[in-house]
Amino acid sequence: MVDVTPADAVPPAEVGEVELYHPHSWWTKYVFSQDAKVIAVQYSATATAIGLVALVLSWLMRLQLGFPGTFDFITPEAYYQFITMHGMIMVIYLLTALFLGGFGNYLIPLMVGARDMVFPYVNMLSYWVYLLAVLVLVSSFFAPGGPTGAGWTLYPPQAIMTGTPGGQDWGIILMLSSLILFIIGFTMGGLNYVVTVLQGRTRGMTLMRLPLTVWGIFTATVMALLAFPALFVACVMMLLDRVLGTSFFMPAIVEMGTQLQHNGGSPILFQHLFWFFGHPEVYIVALPAFGIVSDLISTHARKNIFGYRMMVWAIIAIGALSFVVWAHHMYVSGMHPYFGFFFATTTLIIAVPTAIKVYNWVLTLWRGDIHLTIPMLFALAFIVTFVNGGLTGLFLGNVVVDVPLSDTMFVVAHFHMVMGVAPILVIFGAIYHWYPKVTGRMLDETLGKFHFWVTFLGAYLIFFPMHYLGLMGIPRRYAELTDMTIMTESAHHLNSFISIMAFIVGFAQMVFLFNLIWSIRHGREAGGNPWRATTLEWQTPETPPAHGNFGKELPIVYRWAYDYSVPGAKEDFIPQNVPGDFAPSREPA
Amino acid sequence: MAVVLVLVLIVVGSVLFHLLSPWWWTPIASNWDYIDNTIIISFWITGIVFAAVVLFMAYCVFRFRHREGNRAVYEPENKRLESWLMIVTAVGVTALLVPGLFVWSRFVTVPSDATEVEVVAQQWQWSFRLPGKDGKLGTSDTRDVTADNPLGVAPKDPNGQDDVLVEAADLHLPIGKPIKVLLRSIDVLHDFYIPEFRAKMDMIPGSVTYFWFTPTRTGTFQVLCAELCGQGHPLMHGVVVVDTEQDYLAWLGQQQTFAQLSAPQQSGSANQPPGKIIASNLGVAANSKLSRSAQ
Numbered sequence: 001m002v003d004v005t006p007a008d009a010v011p012p013a014e015v016g017e018v019e020l021y022h023p024h025s026w027w028t029k030y031v032f033s034q035d036a037k038v039i040a041v042q043y044s045a046t047a048t049a050i051g052l053v054a055l056v057l058s059w060l061m062r063l064q065l066g067f068p069g070t071f072d073f074i075t076p077e078a079y080y081q082f083i084t085m086h087g088m089i090m091v092i093y094l095l096t097a098l099f100l101g102g103f104g105n106y107l108i109p110l111m112v113g114a115r116d117m118v119f120p121y122v123n124m125l126s127y128w129v130y131l132l133a134v135l136v137l138v139s140s141f142f143a144p145g146g147p148t149g150a151g152w153t154l155y156p157p158q159a160i161m162t163g164t165p166g167g168q169d170w171g172i173i174l175m176l177s178s179l180i181l182f183i184i185g186f187t188m189g190g191l192n193y194v195v196t197v198l199q200g201r202t203r204g205m206t207l208m209r210l211p212l213t214v215w216g217i218f219t220a221t222v223m224a225l226l227a228f229p230a231l232f233v234a235c236v237m238m239l240l241d242r243v244l245g246t247s248f249f250m251p252a253i254v255e256m257g258t259q260l261q262h263n264g265g266s267p268i269l270f271q272h273l274f275w276f277f278g279h280p281e282v283y284i285v286a287l288p289a290f291g292i293v294s295d296l297i298s299t300h301a302r303k304n305i306f307g308y309r310m311m312v313w314a315i316i317a318i319g320a321l322s323f324v325v326w327a328h329h330m331y332v333s334g335m336h337p338y339f340g341f342f343f344a345t346t347t348l349i350i351a352v353p354t355a356i357k358v359y360n361w362v363l364t365l366w367r368g369d370i371h372l373t374i375p376m377l378f379a380l381a382f383i384v385t386f387v388n389g390g391l392t393g394l395f396l397g398n399v400v401v402d403v404p405l406s407d408t409m410f411v412v413a414h415f416h417m418v419m420g421v422a423p424i425l426v427i428f429g430a431i432y433h434w435y436p437k438v439t440g441r442m443l444d445e446t447l448g449k450f451h452f453w454v455t456f457l458g459a460y461l462i463f464f465p466m467h468y469l470g471l472m473g474i475p476r477r478y479a480e481l482t483d484m485t486i487m488t489e490s491a492h493h494l495n496s497f498i499s500i501m502a503f504i505v506g507f508a509q510m511v512f513l514f515n516l517i518w519s520i521r522h523g524r525e526a527g528g529n530p531w532r533a534t535t536l537e538w539q540t541p542e543t544p545p546a547h548g549n550f551g552k553e554l555p556i557v558y559r560w561a562y563d564y565s566v567p568g569a570k571e572d573f574i575p576q577n578v579p580g581d582f583a584p585s586r587e588p589a
Numbered sequence: 590m591a592v593v594l595v596l597v598l599i600v601v602g603s604v605l606f607h608l609l610s611p612w613w614w615t616p617i618a619s620n621w622d623y624i625d626n627t628i629i630i631s632f633w634i635t636g637i638v639f640a641a642v643v644l645f646m647a648y649c650v651f652r653f654r655h656r657e658g659n660r661a662v663y664e665p666e667n668k669r670l671e672s673w674l675m676i677v678t679a680v681g682v683t684a685l686l687v688p689g690l691f692v693w694s695r696f697v698t699v700p701s702d703a704t705e706v707e708v709v710a711q712q713w714q715w716s717f718r719l720p721g722k723d724g725k726l727g728t729s730d731t732r733d734v735t736a737d738n739p740l741g742v743a744p745k746d747p748n749g750q751d752d753v754l755v756e757a758a759d760l761h762l763p764i765g766k767p768i769k770v771l772l773r774s775i776d777v778l779h780d781f782y783i784p785e786f787r788a789k790m791d792m793i794p795g796s797v798t799y800f801w802f803t804p805t806r807t808g809t810f811q812v813l814c815a816e817l818c819g820q821g822h823p824l825m826h827g828v829v830v831v832d833t834e835q836d837y838l839a840w841l842g843q844q845q846t847f848a849q850l851s852a853p854q855q856s857g858s859a860n861q862p863p864g865k866i867i868a869s870n871l872g873v874a875a876n877s878k879l880s881r882s883a884q
Binding site: 161310349395400401407465483486 | 592595599603606607610611612613614615621623624627628631634635638639642643645646649650653654655659660661662663664665666667670671674675678679682685686689690692693694696697711712713730731732734736741772775776777778780782784785787788789790791792793794795796798810811813814815816817818819820821822823824826
């Protein structure tokens with residue numbers, strides 16, 4: 001049972017009007033803009049552009065794996081550069097930037113009822129530093145020796161040695177510099193998102209009335225602010241090892257018969273720092289996706305999200321637990337074997353709050369009124385791929401099962417399913433959902449359906465069979481799969497099939513891009529609230545929302561974000577800023 | 590409707606793929622069938638959960654898809670249901686974790702009668718060292734690595750003199766005896782992995798790592814490097830042959846000890862470091878002096 005809250009219970013917290021910076025020219029309005037919505041579009045466009053580079057890189061590596069020896073230009077050196085840049089771009093420069101910089105900037109102020117982020121100028125700087133980080137990253141493609149080929153994990157010692165592409169050239173230096181810039185830029189944005197959620201909420205918007213999208217992005221940002229410093233120091237230390245010859249991560253080494261001048265450093269220290277960042281990073285990508293997909297499911301099933309309070313606590317629990325599981329990436333790293341007991345236990349415990357989220361999504365569908373719109377289709381596809389990828393995580397998290405599977409294609413399939421495919425399906429669903437708010441027009445539905453089916457089924461056909469290659473023992477990060485006794489002829493055929501699917505799925509994204517651009521002018525007029533949704537961003541006086549978001553008066557919030565199909569109400573949704581007691585409001589207190 | 594059909598097909602297809610596809614693990618050749626059994630348990634539990642969730646979703650879409658006049662039920666919470674689901678999940682997770690940790694405790698507990706065998710990795714080849722008659726391996730240090738002493742065995746350590754060295758050649762092991770593999774690298778991270786043995790472990794320059802196993806069938810097995818170690822990584826293959834006791838002793842008799850190999854007449858024939866050979870095939874400038882070594 002839940003408590004009954006009178007609809008007029010507005011907390012007294014008075015939010016003062018913020019003096020906004022008003023742009024005076026085209027430059028300050030669209031380029032050096034301090035409006036979070038413009039910054040969001042800038043972030044999203046930049047992330048998409050660099051993401052396309054990573055998509056092309058994935059094609060190149062699939063060419064090599066699917067049709068070994070056919071393409072002479074893909075040397076082992078080039079192959080390792082492709083996988084490294086593909087991984088780093090997708091995880092950091094696409095997913096992190098798009099979820100936090102893109103969706104965070106657009107949705108946080110609108111959803112909490114603020115006129116803008118609390119520090120608009122710093123917010124603008126955040127984007128420009130991010131852009132600089134991307135440019136430094138891209139420059140490594142043109143530097144002597146090319147980009148680094150150390151793998152996205154950048155494990156020393158090989159990352160800064162001759163046997164690795166870019167190790168003794170510019171590649172690794174530019175990579176580390178770019179990461180340092182990214183973290184600086186992110187910190188500026190991240191502080192903004194946190195403070196805006198905590199301090200910028202409109203009257204009546206209590207924490208337990210926030211849409212789960214905001215909860216997801218907020219928690220992910222707090223985690224990122226705590227996790228990125230570990231990567232930051234690791235990058236600085238490796239840069240010192242590489243440029244000044246220090247030995248943070250470098251023990252005594254004989255390379256190709258030559259004794260190096262390093263001594264006494266610890267390669268495994270880097271791994272601890274990297275994964276102390278790297279594991280929370282998985283959830284930095286996943287939590288915004290969790291939040292967004294909750295809102296997509298609720299809106300398009302016309303039903304309140306099931307177990308809202310549990311969902312919030314699950315987000316927080318996952319966020320907290322994800323800081324004590326990092327060494328499950330290191331079960332076979334040579335760390336003390338007894339750590340395995342601890343980290344396997346914490347890792348499997350995290351499955352409980354995660355499973356609760358899955359149950360609550362499907363229980364929201366139960367007895368709903370499911371509109372199979374494109375955002376809903378993507379949300380359903382997300383659940384399938386996320387459950388699949390999450391369950392294989394129980395294999396890899398269970399220390400002894402990880403021993404044979406670690407560093408094989410099973411791992412590649414697992415993390416692509418769970419933190420590649422699943423969050424990206426949410427991103428697509430979210431774009432179809434919020435595009436009408438950003439542009440005032442709907443995306444084309446026929447193209448959207450085509451995009452959905454090819455992407456979902458294609459991605460599943462790529463990554464589901466790939467697990468079984470890993471089960472056979474095929475290692476990951478092999479530029480050549482020749483002369484291996486365990487690699488059967490049929491496994492090579494499977495690889496070719498996966499590569500062909502990768503091309504098909506990739507091309508479907510071109511259809512999506514076309515839809516994005518075409519619909520800006522030719523899409524159907526959306527109106528202010530095409531999905532009949534409750535949250536504040538759909539209640540703005542103008543669409544797209546003007547600078548300052550809400551016109552003269554900020555909205556006042558009277559209810560939680562999930563008053564769909566309230567018994568007795570005329571419509572099947574009641575926006576958060578509508579006062580009045582339509583029925584016993586049964587929102588959780 | 591297409592959605593419902595596809596969701597059901599995904600479950601049926603995935604299960605059929607699992608049962609019928611030709612891609613499965615290699616026949617096991619060590620005592621770690623415990624690990625295989627844990628994987629089987631994991632497949633059962635996770636497979637049931639996957640099928641249940643996706644089929645339930647398919648049912649919901651079928652039963653509660655939008656039709657004219659439909660209205661969703663307003664139900665914010667259901668404490669009892671949520672508690673039950675949490676308990677069931679916790680039980681499932683425990684059923685995975687307990688056998689997993691039980692097998693892990695075996696994996697990390699090396700039997701006292703295990704024979705030590707050292708594997709030394711470098712870009713991009715494997716070498717091996719076996720204890721001599723004294724049953725002890727001599728100490729080693731990366732700083733002792735020279736062209737004549739490629740494994741860095743301490744030249745003064747009496748325990749090391751009778752160690753048997755197998756440089757860039759096949760390792761033989763006797764069947765049925767527990768082996769503790771000591772893992773060492775002289776340059777970057779590597780990982781000693783034989784799919785048929787199921788076990789693997791990284792090797793870290795500056796440390797000695799280990800795992801243990803008992804070979805359970807004779808045969809020739811390929812060693813793969815499972816930790817990215819530079820551009821020669823996919824070519825870093827080796828061979829381990831599991832022999833009967835008799836064949837093993839015959840092979841052992843033909844090997845040379847550290848003392849024999851470092852005797853004066855041998856030093857002239859010191860080969861080029863193996864990495865350079867692969868490196869030049871790969872087009873790496875292996876000779877480019879590192880800027881750091883000049884400082």
